[in-house]
Amino acid sequence: MTTEFFLANRPLWAVLISLVAAIVILANDRRHNIREAATLLAAVGKFAIILSMMPAVLAGQIIETTPLTLAPGIALHLRADACGLVFALLSSFLWIATSVYNIGYMRALKYGHETGYYACFAVALSSAIGIALSANLLTLFIFYEILTLATYPLVFHARTKEAIDGGHKYLVYTLAAGQLLLVAIIWTMIVAPGAGFTAGGFLAGKAPVAVLQVLFVLFVLGFGVKAAVMPLHDWLPTAMVAPTPVSALLHAVAVVKAGAFGFVRVAGFVFGPALIKDIGMGPLLAWLASITIIVASLRALSEDGLKRRLAYSTVGQLSYVVLGTAIASPLAFLGAIFHIVAHAFMKITLFFCAGAIYATTHKENVSEMKGIGRQMPLTMAAFTIGSIAIVGTPFWVGFVSKWNLGFGALQAGQPVFIAILVLSALLTTGYFFPIVYTAYFGSSEKELSYHEAKPSLLYPLLITAAVSFILGISPNFGLNFYDLAIQAVNSVFAASSGLSGGGL
Amino acid sequence: MKKWLIAVIAAIFIVTLALSIIASGGHHEAGVAWWHHVPGFYIIIGFLGCIVLVLLPKWVGKEFLYRDDQYYEKGD
Incomplete structure (x- = not known):
């Protein structure tokens, strides 16, 4: 009975474990080792719980639990399905790498206020997993807002004026978007009472086209801020003032991907691809995403700050996910879901490298990095791998998602x-390869005498760089991200239109 | 290109393809497009893609971009 109870409620435990860790962390303010051990144990435990659900989900089962019912049709409802498990596995796996990196980084740079920092990080991860495993819009919204509040102190962690201003901007953008999202969700609950996420969508025929169009726009605005769709993106480059592990995991994986994942849920499980086509909103969103991709890439070209350049790259890359959901063909949808994974590994590698360079040399501008590749060869090798992968070069993980997105566009x-x-x-080549060139072939006026970052900073970035390669040649390796994404796409399109593949 | 280098690249291709097929346990039933059922597809397309990425710019460079050392002097 106890075992059954534990197994049946695994989505809940996956969310709660890092909340418990946050309490342990707060209770051990002065005991650094216990605080950091709690972080690492929670990270490994969370990943293990989520991983334990993978075989059942791959076999077509859905694990769900409803820990709280407020009223009929209004419930806190968690469910592990293929789509949610992609995001949950990704976030929890990368939390382990980031936890190791975090400890090394915060010890090296001595920011202070670390208890609150680690506690907020743990709460943020709980909410990211809550978003991934939400079974309905209300549950998703609650975790979405907790994520905003938990990450706000992380943005202003340095307590400088720039950091506090960045934090305020972040809060204004994300909370305002949250209000629009709440309106959209309440309206949806009125139109379709009690509906949870349903593969292929549940809104078809529930309201006039004009109402559905307004709802769609509200969802785009609500999720568009965290997904950094232009012109709602401005908080993201400003938030780069946060410590690098925050930028790496939260502003490349958890927070921004929560927005992108929201688009996937709304397009595939609320509206459905067929309804998006019927109400004519797909092309509008696709062009908004396309403009974001191009303008953000152009903007990245002119940034000298490495983290800000990475931030604009993130703005552009996130819109690949949005573009895939807007094109709404099976392959484009697959590309969109897999790009959540691909971009996470590539961008976290690049951020880890930026942080390792900063922790070792205190340099944060591209123009200051002349010759640094000869001093930190492994770090810059990983950065080069991240750059090649994010361009979409064959053999690297970025190629897999872009290949499917490209054929998805043809299919549509x-x-x-x-x-x-x-x-x-x-x-992308234009704004990343000059960094690589400068690092290896640029000559500094001064004699450089740096060395690789310490192991706790170096090993995580080497691992994520290696995964960027492994998933590029075998996208299903290890955590079955590709099969899970394919399963999610098949469920959406089988329900929507009987798998109208379009002949590819 | 030197023959031994081509042989090394071909050997790496065959070994990685074999490892990928073994790791995937054959082919996957689920898929959205035909290439999702082809074992080692991304290794095959990766090698082909890299060959194209190397040879195409060389060809474009030789045919359209390269100019001899006296090019600008000739125009005077």
């Missing part, structure tokens, strides 16, 4: 978006 009869992908790849 919209080849113009392939041109957007190609132009974006060229621009």
Whole structure:
């Protein structure tokens, strides 16, 4: 009975374990080792719980639990399905790498206030997993807002004026978007009472087209801020003032991906691809995403600050996910879901490298990094791998998602978006490869005598770089991200239109 | 390109492809497009893609971009 109870409620335990860790961390303010051990144990425990659900979900089962019912149709409802498990496995796996990196980084730079920092980090991860495993819009919204509040102190952690201003901007953008999202969710609950996420969507025929169009726009605004769709993106480059592990996990994986994941849920499990086509909102969103991809890439070209350049790159790359959901063909949808994974590994590698360089040399501008590749060869090798991968070069994980997105555009009869992908790849080359060139071939005026970062900073970035390669040649390796994504896409399109694949 | 280098690249291709097929346990039933059922597809397309990425720019460079050392002097 006890075992059954534990197994049946695994989605809940996956959310709660890091909340418990947050309490342990707060109770051990002066005991650094216990505080950091709690972080690491919670990270490993969370990943193990989520991983334990993978075989059942791959076999087509859904594990769900409803820990709280407020009223009929209004419940805190958690469910592990294929789509949610992709995001949950990804966030929890990368939390382990980031926890090790976090400890090394915070010890090296001595920011202070670390108890609150680790506690907020743990709460943020709880909410990210809550978002991934939400079974309905209300549950998703609650965790979405907790994520905002938990990450706000992390943005202003340095307590400088710039950091506090960045934090305020972050809060204004995300809370305002949260209010619009709440309106959209309440309206949806009125239109379709008690509906949870349903593969293929549940809104078809529930309201007039004009109402559905307004609802769609509200969802786009609500999730668009965290997904950094232009012109709602401005908080993200400003939030780069946060310590690098925050930028790496939260502003490349958990927070921004919560927005992108929201688009996947709304497009696949609230509206459904067929309804998005019927109400004519797909092209509008696709072009908004395309403009974001190109403009963000152009903006990244002119940034000298490495983290800000990475931030604009994130703005552009997130819109690949949005573009895939807007094109709404099976392959584009697959590309969108897998790009959540691909971008996470590539971008966390790049952020880890930026942090390792900063912790070792205190340099944060690209123009200051002349010759640094000869001093920190492993770090810059990982950075080069991240750059090659994010461009979409064959053999690396970024290629897999972009290949499917490109063919998804063809499948939908919209080849113009392939041109957007190609132009974006060229621009990405334009803003990443000069960094690599400067690091290896640039010559500094001063004699440099740096060395690689310490192991706790170096090993995580080498691991994520290696995964960027492994998933590029075998996208299903290890955690079955590809099979889970394919399963999610099949469920959405089988329900929506009987798997109208379009012949590819 | 030197013959031994081509042989090394071909050997790496065959070994990685074999490892990928063994790791995947054959082919996957689930898929959205035909290539999702092809074992080692991303290794095959990766090698082909890299060959194209190396040879295409060389060809474009030789045919359209390279100019001899006296190019600008000739125009005067």
